[in-house]
Amino acid sequence: MRYVIYDGTCNLCVNWVRLLEAIDQGQRFCYVPMQDAAMLEQLDITAADCEMGMILVDGADASQRWQGSDAAEEIGRSLPLGEMLVAAYRNVPGMKWMGDRLYEQVRDHRYPWFGQRALYTSAYGACETGSCGAESASPSVPQPD
Secondary structure: OEEEEEOOOEHHHHHHHHHHHHHHOOOOEEEEEOOOHHHHHHOOOOHHHHHOOOEEEEOOOOOOEEEOHHHHHHHHHHOOOHHHHHHHHHHOOOHHHHHHHHHHHHHHHHHHHHOEOOOOOOOOEEOOOOOEOHHHOOOOOOOOO
């Protein structure tokens, strides 16, 4: 199982997680909002790490991590037809560089461009034991501030 660390108060980030939830149904990924200090501590992730963008952590080997656009690519590779699409993207000269710059701009301007929301907690989130809670979870309702 892999952990996707995302900004649980970013509209764009939450909508992206909801799309992944619909595709994956908790089969490959657990979702942890970067506002979940307890889980971040278990995964040895700092607030400063989170400021650099989404993080993907391999649950079997927590030292194996991807961040930012690299995390997006690795997530994409894990999905149906994703390996082929990511390979095509990577084979276009200059595309990786442009993708990295676009990711940085979106990351740095996500609130003004897409807005903020109340914290979203995924139905396929991780629990204190570090395993996904999908088997007993129901879709979460956003909690007020």
